[in-house]
Amino acid sequence: MVFVLKPGRSLEEIDLFVERIESRGFKTFLSIGTEHTVVCLIGNTASIDLDAVVQANDIVQYGKRVTEPYKAVNRTVHPEDTVVNAGSVPVGSGMFQVIAGPCSVESEEQIIEVARSVKASGATLLRGGAFKPRTSPYAFMGMREEGIRLLLMAKRETGLPVVTEVMNQTQLPLFEDIDVIQVGARNMQNFDLLREVGRYNKPVLLKRGLANTLEELLMSAEYIMSEGNSQVILCERGIRTFETSTRNTLDLSAIPLLKQKSHLPVIVDPSHAAGIRALVAPLARAAVAVGADGLMIETHNDPAQALCDGAQSLNLSQFSDLMEDLKRRIAFEGKQIGAV
């Protein structure tokens, strides 16, 4: 952490500031210049509120964190790619996986039909919402426990590992046989939930919040890792901007940036980002090309009758066509899909 002091301050004022900092247990390094004096802090500064120091001390012109505030997720600490084992399939470091399935589990017939079909098309994980966060209290909230039961039935039927979203920590006991626990965009900064899933020994799919920076996403992954769970998959799913022709703006720059800063695998959800069926295929292609480690694609046997998010779901035949295309592209990138 570096502080640049205002010009023209007396040595006593400078000393007072340095003492105040050192009284918190930091070593400082001071360089007094003709214009600006610079104070560098040495030590783990993660607990310091930088803005507070700047504004509380009139002598400071500005301050800046020089090292990233995240440790465990940082690639400098762990230079190799992390591979997350999502049930039987590995994600990351050359292994590319495709998660497919409906927004919500709606019935036994539905989830079994979708599971069989997406497996036949080449999907390697099955998704299906049991607990659904909905903006309106009057909307369909998911089948809840029964949804989990049906999803696990589809897993037994097809062998596909399953991904589903947890909405609060009291639900976690129901996730014992789930392969990947999803933390949704609206819960990305539900810090108590992050800590709880960090205590499980199970992969976590962490979606970026609609208005969260990449640094905040990495800090939320750090919450999970700081509790001992290093099986975290990051997911870009669009951010909120002024543009209204898509539901959100998919930020594909996030993928190479996250992979540069962190060793964790990163996947892309083009369905929620765009909210428009016709954009799913081109954005999925772009995600493969930009270097993502996987995709999450909403697929439904009858999108017109879907109980939620039908507008963005591919039908089974559209998904099958897309997978044919994606398999060629994954191979083009020198990556592999499925088990090793």
Add this chain to the structure above:
Amino acid sequence: MVFVLKPGRSLEEIDLFVERIESRGFKTFLSIGTEHTVVCLIGNTASIDLDAVVQANDIVQYGKRVTEPYKAVNRTVHPEDTVVNAGSVPVGSGMFQVIAGPCSVESEEQIIEVARSVKASGATLLRGGAFKPRTSPYAFMGMREEGIRLLLMAKRETGLPVVTEVMNQTQLPLFEDIDVIQVGARNMQNFDLLREVGRYNKPVLLKRGLANTLEELLMSAEYIMSEGNSQVILCERGIRTFETSTRNTLDLSAIPLLKQKSHLPVIVDPSHAAGIRALVAPLARAAVAVGADGLMIETHNDPAQALCDGAQSLNLSQFSDLMEDLKRRIAFEGKQIGAV
């Protein structure tokens, strides 16, 4: 809900669409024009996924919700202002309240000193964080249960009703003697938590999320009210935009808009919005003038040593000066501060 169909479609296609809608239990009203055919839905359409209908049915050019999706919070349903009784003080409908106190409860001395001072200056409620949502897992998380205990001690000492934030529903039993439960910006769409606080018979202070629209804020209030708790205070605290010279952008247009659409009281938190001490006073003045029902202002006995958010906290003397000014302004608006 209104659907405008694409031009040049056959009567059979139109019939098929109408049947599909009616099979979901809605009555429709159809008007066939030379250019466009319009289908109006009659009934409670809150459960319909509008986008899904539009995209699932190729015949639809576009659809639009004509009535707001919120009911209980809607001013058309409840034309008079709701007054929320926050402990001994009423909020709304001409009663203006000022909540002051530190970001975090840090010690008995601190919270008692701040409580006494802000009360003497004219604050009518005391705030103080016990459970703190922090971006970093390594930052100070609040004193937790002990923080609640100290806050209640300050309440007994001064008589000020107290406001503090809940981070998850398992903490709610600790809030029995708290006067107002705060749901923070990051939890505005933690729907399970909203439902839980909706089952308590206690005022809820609901902060707008950093990237949430006013309609989403009202829908979250609707979650609380749909469980039977109608004591909700809305709070504007800044939204995330491209501008970086303030931490967030305080959206003061939200106050008259929310008060037009809803009967709930609306307060403003200029401290978190700006993140800069020098902006707190001018923004507080603007909030009074724009028609807010109250303010929430971070105040600390020693901002330079605050364990969080010191950069935006007023010290006790700055708060006292501000209150002198605000009292004149509240009176100028024809409003009253404190108990009736």
Add this chain to the structure above:
Amino acid sequence: MVFVLKPGRSLEEIDLFVERIESRGFKTFLSIGTEHTVVCLIGNTASIDLDAVVQANDIVQYGKRVTEPYKAVNRTVHPEDTVVNAGSVPVGSGMFQVIAGPCSVESEEQIIEVARSVKASGATLLRGGAFKPRTSPYAFMGMREEGIRLLLMAKRETGLPVVTEVMNQTQLPLFEDIDVIQVGARNMQNFDLLREVGRYNKPVLLKRGLANTLEELLMSAEYIMSEGNSQVILCERGIRTFETSTRNTLDLSAIPLLKQKSHLPVIVDPSHAAGIRALVAPLARAAVAVGADGLMIETHNDPAQALCDGAQSLNLSQFSDLMEDLKRRIAFEGKQIGAV
């Protein structure tokens, strides 16, 4: 400008970097620490592309401009408030002015009727668009030269100084008798136009662009001042955000921030920001309270028939009511409206 170098670099590498910087004519001050080495640049660094230096030199961890890139507009250079003489009325430093009038000049009858009425209500400047920037090439573009002529007729009729927008520099000769030249939001970074109006000896009203930061707004004012024209009034008129319930989000924090960083007067346009008539009055009140030096309010004799932006225009009686209220508020703030 300060550069913090990466840890563990050799003295030769550091020397190479310092030489490269000094070869551009800057003096440097170097402080070598155990962890980080810091290089401070001394001299006018406004011409340096900071990001380029950081990325071009692998040795640099990060760099930061310590001084603001604007000079002439900077309050540190010119501590007193600038007062801009807008025709017969001064703006700034305790003098508060209200600019009223229609979006577009539409006819002689219209502009004369509006001018007389807003003058009687207490407006101190008249606005009226002659050249109109419109998103669609098929929309009404303004009466152009004839609009200027009619606006000047209204000026002679009422004595009100007039404000109107220039769209490109070839139009400037027509503005000889206009009192204040407006540069619109979409032209805030039309740098050639800024230079041209900087060569006139006439007040310029510079509107903030929809997606421009405050620093960029000040840099655009710097363009005007760098050509010799110091008569610049800044105008906040809303920025683009994700919120769609207002046309733009009025950023009232901008007013105290701009006045802290610069000596130029700052006014507020609540009409364009909100795009909703019912919000104009509350936002105007907030603008007075937050410390603005003036307001610009769209007013029309028949908003329902306005050729542009009728949705946000007050009618003459609404404007009259608002002015009654604003006069009390301007006095409350200890400010004065009109001529000295």
Add this chain to the structure above:
Amino acid sequence: MVFVLKPGRSLEEIDLFVERIESRGFKTFLSIGTEHTVVCLIGNTASIDLDAVVQANDIVQYGKRVTEPYKAVNRTVHPEDTVVNAGSVPVGSGMFQVIAGPCSVESEEQIIEVARSVKASGATLLRGGAFKPRTSPYAFMGMREEGIRLLLMAKRETGLPVVTEVMNQTQLPLFEDIDVIQVGARNMQNFDLLREVGRYNKPVLLKRGLANTLEELLMSAEYIMSEGNSQVILCERGIRTFETSTRNTLDLSAIPLLKQKSHLPVIVDPSHAAGIRALVAPLARAAVAVGADGLMIETHNDPAQALCDGAQSLNLSQFSDLMEDLKRRIAFEGKQIGAV
């Protein structure tokens, strides 16, 4: 255009509204329902200010444009892809082009060296700024007329068609031998400039503004086409969002959306979007995969010494490596680069 009226209004009120609309020359189609009455307007509604009608007429609950406001750029009017002939190379409809070159022309040696090198690597057009829009009035503004002269020298030397930016219409006579006139992001809504370039018979590269919607981009292209010039290439170059880890957020969803709504070719500028050299290659790959018709990539012989935007420029060898990769990808997409 469709208006839904408020429930419970009398037939006289409805008639009054219809008359008012028809008095402006529109035919209406009225359907009176038990809940809502709907009024459809027939005719070219591009000149109507929708919001003004809604707010000026209390009887209207809400209104919506059903047809797009753009005509000439609309794919429904012109279903085939437009191919723009950029000098000797065609852009669009299976022809993919790569524009490379420095941010600014800095000297004869520089532009000739870059031009020869990028041509050898496979670039098919040369870019180079002569007139540079810069946020600061103290930054390098480009070599201006001399820059144009040197760019044309590089064109003669290599045979590459050239692209360069115009900043205002008085400069246009200098662009006679330029192959593609660029209108920059800050000028996307400089409507007078759009009209002027619309009167030239020369391809225009129109960049999306930092805060402009896709509809606004298409409306700006409509300005150019409405003057008779149909040779327009659209360019996505990133939008302004809250995310600060990249300079702008590249919106790749824009490419399939623009190509669905319009027949014009669309290219991508990853250099300006990201502002970070390391992101240029992955984003360029994603742009090819998402369906773009070309790329614009900043390339410099010595990025560390570039007079502007060096941070995002590839050096000549990096560009050469990227082109090797891109050629394989362009072929993979079944597209062709260069002349037919």
